[in-house]
Amino acid sequence: MNTSNAQPATAVVVGGSTGIGRGIADAWAAHGIETHVFSRSRPTGPGAGRLVWHRLDLRDAEHAKEKLAADMPAHTDLACYSAIYFTSRREPFTQTTESDWLDQFAVNVHGLTWTLRAAMPALRAAGPGLFLHVSSEVVYNAGPHRSGYAATKAAADSLIRSVSQEIEPDEVTFVQTLPTGMVDTPGIRARRPADFDYSGYMTPAAFAPLAVELARTRGRPYSGDVLVVREDATWSSISEALPTSQSRPPTGDHG
Template sequence: MTALAGRRGLVVGGSTGIGGAIARAWSEAGMDVHVLSRSQPGALRWSPVDLADPEAARTVLEAAGREPLDAVAFSAVSYGDKRATFSDTPLDQWRTQVEVNLHGLWLTLAATLPSLRAARPGLFINVSSEVVFNGGPGRSGYAATKAAGASLVDSVYQEEDPDLVRIVSVLPAGMVDSPGIRRRRPADFDYSDYMRPESFAPIALTLATTAGADHNGDNLVVHPDGTWTPIHDHTPISQTHRSRV
C-alpha cells in the first residue's frame, strides 16, 4: 500500500496497543512514521520518551515537532497499577496520570500544531475513552484526566482553522486487549470478548488519507469489526462495574 507515501506522521505512545496499531497502519500504507514511547516499536523509527518526566518529554516532543508533519496521534496513557477507589489511590499515581494523560497531551499539541498547520491541513488524532462520558468507580484518576484531555482537545478544535488543522478523537466501543491491560489482569484472564488494537487500522488510514475531512471535531467510536460511529449515535457502555473494582 502506498496511499500515504510521502507523508510524515508522529505517534506518541505508539509502541503497543491502539497507538501501535495506528503507527503500523500508517507505516504499511507508506507513511514515514516516528514513534515516541518508552519501549521500542519493532522496526519503526523511534525516540524514547517518558511523559512522566515532563521536562525531558518536552525536549523530545519539541524536537519531533520541528519535523514536517502531516498527521499526529496521541495514544499515551497511564491507567495506574490497578483499579482502586479514590481513597485507596496514592497521590503519586494521580500525579503520574496527570503528567501522562493530560500534560503529555498538552505538550504534544503545543509541539506539533505549528507543523500540522503548515501541512494545510494537518491531522491530530486523540485516542480517547468511554470514561470521558461514563466515569465510574475504581478509576477516578484515569477518568478525570481523560475527560480533561477531551475538553482540551475540543477547545483547541474550536480555536483552529479547519483549513489548517483538523482534530478527531477516536475511542473503542469496548475493552481492548493490550499489554497495559494485561499487566492489570490475572494470568488466567479470558480476553476472548476484548477488542484487538488492529480494529483501529481502518479509521487510522481513512483519517490520514482524507486529513480528517468530514470528521473535524468528532468523537468516533470504533467497533471490533473496524467500523465506527459518531459518539452521538451511541455512547459506549461503562467498562467498569462495582463488582470488578
C-alpha cells in the same frame, strides 16, 4: 499511501509502541507513511522495523518537552496522541497514591498539551494536518474506582474540543476516537490473571481501517467528531450512541 502531492507523508504517534497507538502506527507505516513513535519502550514484533522510535518518558516533564520539540519532524502531516497512564488496579479515590494521581495527569493531560504545542506548527503548515486523540468511554461514563483516569481523560477531551475551536479546520482537523469495548493490550494484561480469557476483547488492529481513512482524508469528513470503533473495525459517531460503560465493581482481575 501518500497523503501529500508534494512529498511523502510523515506521521507521529505518541504512545505508539503498544496498544491502540501501535495499531494506528502500524496501519500508517504499512501504507507508506513515514511513522515516528515516541514512547518509553521500543516497539517490538511484526512491523516494528517500519517505525522510527524516539524514547520519551512523559513523567519527566523537562525531558518530554525538550524531546518533543527537538525530535518532532519539521514536516508532519498526521499526529496521534495515544499515551496513557492508569493505576495498576482499580481502587477508591481515597486509596490512590499521590504519585499515581500525578502520573495520570502528567501522561493523560500534560503530555497531550506538550504534544499539541510541539506538533501544531508542522500540522498547520501541512494545511490541513490531522491531530487524532485516543479518548475513552470513561469521558461519558464516570464510574467508581477509576477517578483519576476519569478526571484526566475528561480533561483531555475538553482540551481537544477547546483547541479545535481555536484553529481553523483548513489548518488542522481534530478527531477523537475510542473503542466500544475493552482492548487486549500489554497494559491490560498486566492487570489480569494469567488464565484470563481475552476472546471477548477488541484488538488494536481494529483501529487500522479508521487510521487509513483519516490519513487519506486528513480527517476532513470527521472534523471535531468522536468516532467509536467497534470490534469488526467499523466505526460511528459518538452522536449516534454513547459507548457502554466499562465501570463495574472491582473483581479478582483488578478491573
